[in-house]
Each structure stands twice: as structure tokens, then as C-alpha cells.
Amino acid sequence: MSLHLIERMVAEDEGEGDAVVCIHGLGGSANTFGPLMPALQRHRVLRPDLPGSARSQRAEGALTIQRYVDAVQAFCGRAGIVRAHVLGHSMGTIVAQHLAVQNPKLVRSLALFGPLMAPPEPARNAMRARATKARGGVATMHEIVDQLTQVAVSSETRQQHPLAVAFVRESLMRQEPEAYARSCEALAGAEPAAVDRIACPVLLVTGDEDGVAPPQNVRAMAEKIAGARVLVLPRCGHWTPVEKPEDCQRALREFLASVRS
Structure with missing residues (x-):
């Protein structure tokens, strides 16, 4: 494994074969996709920590979905990746959709876990409120983590x-409060991509207890994307790769095999 550091953004780069780029969500990191690595053993996998998250928390300035898109494209360019399968989780699925629309030559396929096109207005307000709370420091971040642990994973x-x-607690607890607050604001300001323009193969995976990406919303999203496939995992919340790693590995293997064929 090699480690890239470009403009205060860190990414892990390991393996050989067809390229895969992984884009984590709010409160996540490169480690979000660790449970999926057994399904990617014959691939070159690039896993960045997005600006403002985990080891890239020192990124300066406002964070936006477009900044994330630009950062991922820049990393791919520096890493010599011209075409890749793109995996996303949660907020990272929004980034991946915009990436597929803006740079279709780069994106060979999309496998999106806990996918959403953009937060509904109540969720945007909640994100802004969470950003304010996160700026209270470690104590208020602790409260955020406890609350999210109760609602983001299945019973x-x-x-x-x-x-x-x-794992979910640790991922959230390791976020720096101010950087996490700016990440919340990036999600609050997210706008949907023109998903009807996505032409590559798409897999959408959610859990039946996912309150962020409920099955009915994911199915409605799939109707906007030609040929998109939907998988709903039983007894699963929003952290699909972590909660149901074997099911997600199986689905990912089958999907990537179908794209290669």
C-alpha cells in the first residue's frame, strides 16, 4: 500500500488491476470501505479521506460537494487513473453522482451504498444545526456520536x-469538530446531480432500516437512472458496508463481474 498526500488530502492506494475509487460519507474515512476490500482483491483501490475528514481534516476553507468532486478528480489525475469503478457511501454517493455526470469518461461504473441524490429540506436544517453543535467541541461531538449511533445503524x-x-462510533469520534462542522455544511448545501445523464452501470444498495436512504427513495432514484439496479438489505441501517459486509461484498463482486463481461 502507498499513501498519497496532495494539498493536505490523504489517500491510500493499494493493489493492481482495474481501478476502483472509494468516496466515503459524512463522518467516514477510507476505513469505511475496509469491509469491502475482500471483494476488490484484483483491483487497484484508491481510498481518499475527503477534505475535512479523518487524516485530511486540516483542509482549509469552505467545504462543498463540488470541492470534493474536484479533489477526487485531482487525485485520480495525480495517481494516473483515467477510468475507474467508483464506490460511494452516504454523502460520498452524491459526490460520485456529480463525478459521473461531470466526467463520464472517468467513471466506468457506480456502486452506491446508502445512496441519496440530495438531503430533503428538513435534513438540511438538521445538518446546519448539527454543524453548530459540533463547534461546541469534544463534549458536544460526544453527544452527536451517541445520537447517531442510535439512529444510523439497525436494531x-x-x-x-x-x-x-x-466502528461507527470510532469513525465519528475521530472527526475534528470544526472540520466535521464544515463537512455537515457541505452536505446541507448539496444539490442533486442530473442523474438522468448517467450512462454507466449503477448499483444502489440500501438497508430496510436506513432512515437517510430509505428503500422507497432509493427505488425512486433508480427510476431516474437508466438500468440502475437496487438491492435492499434486511435488518440493515445506513452503514451498509459495515453492518452487512458479506452481503455487500457479494453484491459488489457480482456487479463488477457483470460490468467486465
């Missing part, structure tokens, strides 16, 4: 998979 995950819950 089965909370009861039977403590390691998955611990």
Missing part, C-alpha cells in the same frame, strides 16, 4: 454486532 446491529457499532 439488529446494535444488539448483535458490537464491533460494527464500535
Whole structure:
């Protein structure tokens, strides 16, 4: 594995084969896709920490979806990646959609976990309120983490998979408060991409207990994208790769195999 550092943004680069670029969500990091790596053993996998998140938290200035798109494109350029399968989770799925619309030659396929086109207005207001709360520091971040742990994963995950819950808590707890606040504001300002222009193969994966990307919304999103496939995982919340890693690995293997064929 090699580590890239470009303009205070960090990315892990490992493996050989067809390129895969992974884009995490709010409160996530490159590690969000760790549970999917067994399905990507024959690929070259680029996993950046987006500006403002995890090891890239020192990024300065306002954060926006477009800034994320530009950062991912810049990283691909520096890494010599001209065509890639793109994986996204949560907010990262919005970035991936814009990337596919703006640079269709780069995006070979999209596999989106917990996908959404943009937050509804109530969620935007909640994101702005969360940004304000995050700026209170470590104590208020602790409150945010406790709340999200209760609502972002399924009841089965909370009861039977403590390691998955611990992963989600750790991912959120390691975010720097001010950088996390700016990431919240980026999501609050997100606008939908023109998904009807996406021409590559698309897989949409959500959980039946995902309140951010509920199945009915994901199916409605799929209707806007020609040929998009939808998979709803039972007893699963919003952190699909972490809560249901084997199911997500299986779906990803089958999807990538179909794209290659």
C-alpha cells in the first residue's frame, strides 16, 4: 500500500488491476470501505479521506460537494487513473453522482451504498444545526456520536454486532469538530446531480432500516437512472458496508463481474 498526500488530502492506494475509487460519507474515512476490500482483491483501490475528514481534516476553507468532486478528480489525475469503478457511501454517493455526470469518461461504473441524490429540506436544517453543535467541541461531538449511533445503524446491529457499532462510533469520534462542522455544511448545501445523464452501470444498495436512504427513495432514484439496479438489505441501517459486509461484498463482486463481461 502507498499513501498519497496532495494539498493536505490523504489517500491510500493499494493493489493492481482495474481501478476502483472509494468516496466515503459524512463522518467516514477510507476505513469505511475496509469491509469491502475482500471483494476488490484484483483491483487497484484508491481510498481518499475527503477534505475535512479523518487524516485530511486540516483542509482549509469552505467545504462543498463540488470541492470534493474536484479533489477526487485531482487525485485520480495525480495517481494516473483515467477510468475507474467508483464506490460511494452516504454523502460520498452524491459526490460520485456529480463525478459521473461531470466526467463520464472517468467513471466506468457506480456502486452506491446508502445512496441519496440530495438531503430533503428538513435534513438540511438538521445538518446546519448539527454543524453548530459540533463547534461546541469534544463534549458536544460526544453527544452527536451517541445520537447517531442510535439512529444510523439497525436494531439488529446494535444488539448483535458490537464491533460494527464500535466502528461507527470510532469513525465519528475521530472527526475534528470544526472540520466535521464544515463537512455537515457541505452536505446541507448539496444539490442533486442530473442523474438522468448517467450512462454507466449503477448499483444502489440500501438497508430496510436506513432512515437517510430509505428503500422507497432509493427505488425512486433508480427510476431516474437508466438500468440502475437496487438491492435492499434486511435488518440493515445506513452503514451498509459495515453492518452487512458479506452481503455487500457479494453484491459488489457480482456487479463488477457483470460490468467486465
